[in-house]
Amino acid sequence: MTELDFIDQLKALATHPAARGLADDAAVLPFGRHKLVMTHDMMVEDVHFLSSADPADVAWKLVAVNLSDLAAKGAKPLGMLMGYCQTGDDNWDTAFVRGLKEAIGHFCVPLLGGDTVSAGADGKRTLALTAFGEAKGHIIPARCGAEPGHSIYVTGHIGDAWAGLQIASGKAHAGDIETSAALLKAHNRPVPKLDDGRALSSLVSTMMDVSDGLLLDASRIASASGVNLEIDLDQLPLSQSFKTVFGEGEEARMSAATGGDDYQLLLTASPETVLPINLSKIGKCRPGSGVSLVQKGERIGLPETLGFVHA
Amino acid sequence: MTELDFIDQLKALATHPAARGLADDAAVLPFGRHKLVMTHDMMVEDVHFLSSADPADVAWKLVAVNLSDLAAKGAKPLGMLMGYCQTGDDNWDTAFVRGLKEAIGHFCVPLLGGDTVSAGADGKRTLALTAFGEAKGHIIPARCGAEPGHSIYVTGHIGDAWAGLQIASGKAHAGDIETSAALLKAHNRPVPKLDDGRALSSLVSTMMDVSDGLLLDASRIASASGVNLEIDLDQLPLSQSFKTVFGEGEEARMSAATGGDDYQLLLTASPETVLPINLSKIGKCRPGSGVSLVQKGERIGLPETLGFVHA
Numbered sequence: 001m002t003e004l005d006f007i008d009q010l011k012a013l014a015t016h017p018a019a020r021g022l023a024d025d026a027a028v029l030p031f032g033r034h035k036l037v038m039t040h041d042m043m044v045e046d047v048h049f050l051s052s053a054d055p056a057d058v059a060w061k062l063v064a065v066n067l068s069d070l071a072a073k074g075a076k077p078l079g080m081l082m083g084y085c086q087t088g089d090d091n092w093d094t095a096f097v098r099g100l101k102e103a104i105g106h107f108c109v110p111l112l113g114g115d116t117v118s119a120g121a122d123g124k125r126t127l128a129l130t131a132f133g134e135a136k137g138h139i140i141p142a143r144c145g146a147e148p149g150h151s152i153y154v155t156g157h158i159g160d161a162w163a164g165l166q167i168a169s170g171k172a173h174a175g176d177i178e179t180s181a182a183l184l185k186a187h188n189r190p191v192p193k194l195d196d197g198r199a200l201s202s203l204v205s206t207m208m209d210v211s212d213g214l215l216l217d218a219s220r221i222a223s224a225s226g227v228n229l230e231i232d233l234d235q236l237p238l239s240q241s242f243k244t245v246f247g248e249g250e251e252a253r254m255s256a257a258t259g260g261d262d263y264q265l266l267l268t269a270s271p272e273t274v275l276p277i278n279l280s281k282i283g284k285c286r287p288g289s290g291v292s293l294v295q296k297g298e299r300i301g302l303p304e305t306l307g308f309v310h311a
Numbered sequence: 312m313t314e315l316d317f318i319d320q321l322k323a324l325a326t327h328p329a330a331r332g333l334a335d336d337a338a339v340l341p342f343g344r345h346k347l348v349m350t351h352d353m354m355v356e357d358v359h360f361l362s363s364a365d366p367a368d369v370a371w372k373l374v375a376v377n378l379s380d381l382a383a384k385g386a387k388p389l390g391m392l393m394g395y396c397q398t399g400d401d402n403w404d405t406a407f408v409r410g411l412k413e414a415i416g417h418f419c420v421p422l423l424g425g426d427t428v429s430a431g432a433d434g435k436r437t438l439a440l441t442a443f444g445e446a447k448g449h450i451i452p453a454r455c456g457a458e459p460g461h462s463i464y465v466t467g468h469i470g471d472a473w474a475g476l477q478i479a480s481g482k483a484h485a486g487d488i489e490t491s492a493a494l495l496k497a498h499n500r501p502v503p504k505l506d507d508g509r510a511l512s513s514l515v516s517t518m519m520d521v522s523d524g525l526l527l528d529a530s531r532i533a534s535a536s537g538v539n540l541e542i543d544l545d546q547l548p549l550s551q552s553f554k555t556v557f558g559e560g561e562e563a564r565m566s567a568a569t570g571g572d573d574y575q576l577l578l579t580a581s582p583e584t585v586l587p588i589n590l591s592k593i594g595k596c597r598p599g600s601g602v603s604l605v606q607k608g609e610r611i612g613l614p615e616t617l618g619f620v621h622a
Binding site: 001003006007009010013014015016018019020022024026027029031032033034036038039040041042043044045046047048078079081082083084085086088090093094097100101104110111112113114115116117118119120122123124126128130132134 | 312314317318320321324325326327329330331333335337338340342343344345347349350351352353354355356357358359389390392393394395396397399401404405408411412415421422423424425426427428429430431433434435437439441443445
């Protein structure tokens with residue numbers, strides 16, 4: 001059974017409106033005068049991070065990927081609960097706690113509880129984090145509000161995390177140390193767009209974070225909204241560091257568009273909406289379905305895989 | 312590094328008052344006019360459940376152990392997020408979902424989100440659940456309010472889950488089917504004391520759920536409150552099913568007192584407090600520290616292990 005088949009079984013159970021059909025980045029539940037936004041992501045050794053990864057980076061990423069889900073709802077993080085499987089490697093545990101401390105300090109989100117268990121003698125490191133926050137306003141962005149004519153935007157740069165992974169795994173080399181460091185940092189220490197999410201949440205028609213690849217995530221908005229998302233590959237915001245190493249040709253752009261782990265925000269908005277922060281407009285919603293790509297005004301084919309599909 | 316050493320490192324990070332020093336069953340955070348109560352427990356194959364366990368029972372227990380933490384705070388459950396590692400065994404996954412559905416229906420707590428990941432080819436099943444709820448009133452019970460003179464109470468029966476485990480693992484045999492079924496059910500399908508928790512929460516001086524063994528959990532109240540908990544072994548409430556198989560001698564009572572997985576509530580209250588439900592009074596708080604045992608009015612020695620200490 002694939003992950004998607006299993007999720008379909010769970011969806012049949014998750015009928016409460018706050019679950020959003022298990023088709024969103026987070027659950028959104030009215031609580032008192034505000035909305036409680038909750039997300040839970042797991043990371044497994046050899047699946048989501050390499051055994052050789054710096055444990056401090058793994059801790060940072062565990063926090064960041066969850067906060068990124070809150071960012072996509074415009075929520076202010078209030079706290080986290082962590083589930084941690086120990087495997088008996090004290091150095092790993094200690095380095096992990098160091099990274100966790102850095103993330104807690106950087107994002108000012110308190111660790112409030114959780115559970116520590118033994119992974120058993122032959123177990124893998126499995127990490128779980130629940131982050132929750134508070135969102136104000138009547139409507140919390142989802143993936144299902146895009147309409148034909150709406151513009152598609154993305155925050156920051158796309159592709160740097162993919163580029164960092166290529167450097168980390170020895171598949172590419174940056175000419176200079178600064179470029180290398182910038183791309184590695186994008187991969188190892190993503191920074192969720194919490195402020196941007198809060199500034200945008202009441203103005204957008206859809207919003208989500210880019211975790212599995214821009215095209216794959218865009219296809220999820222397309223599917224939930226029942227529109228086609230036409231993305232202009234030339235408008236993809238590539239960083240100077242990315243371009244220094246990989247150029248800005250079609251192959252590089254395609255890698256950026258499918259690489260994942262960006263933790264930028266992908267959003268749609270009516271073209272009349274004035275958005276309060278700098279964004280890159282990367283395309284337009286049209287009648288239809290799925291994602292399509294254009295370059296220099298011409299429709300081009302989609303790559304074989306739109307992003308990182310979990311096993 | 313033991314689990315306790317690691318938790319000590321985490322405690323240094325968890326300085327927010329809502330974290331309760333990571334020394335409680337749940338985090339308690341003011342949110343609007345009420346309190347948000349949150350807990351997160353993990354279960355690992357071969358550590359917390361046998362590979363041979365019925366996956367539907369595992370799902371039920373994952374929900375029950377988390378809701379039991381909410382019961383100990385007198386919280387009304389509002390929802391759950393689940394983290395699930397797939398290992399590629401479709402039958403297991405399907406049976407798990409069946410048990411999850413039963414638990415969701417029985418406890419009326421919606422599944423609102425979570426994450427499904429691959430455990431990798433050689434990974435173990437690792438399950439994570441976050442449950443959260445709402446508690447009313449100014450003071451939410453903790454482990455640190457017991458005073459000398461307070462009475463010690465427990466809900467329901469103690470020892471049935473341990474007895475069920477003995478039967479499940481072939482270490483004991485019940486004479487009749489009804490007795491066997493009752494004890495197995497206590498082990499496989501614990502029912503958290505949510506209503507009792509809500510009825511008691513504003514009246515108690517401490518409250519927690521009995522998960523790792525009555526004596527071990529009592530020692531945690533003793534430690535947090537700075538008192539001695541003197542427990543009368545003869546007052547332990549044993550079920551008829553338990554007594555049918557194991558009798559009610561000192562050895563049987565000691566097993567019940569240390570067996571764990573009861574998910575009853577252990578609490579202390581001032582002797583003047585009138586408690587609104589039937590409870591068993593099992594002892595008294597005295598000046599001092601730790602747990603001590605009496606039987607027929609005489610102090611007796613503590614067993615070697617007070618309960619289930621996680622590796």
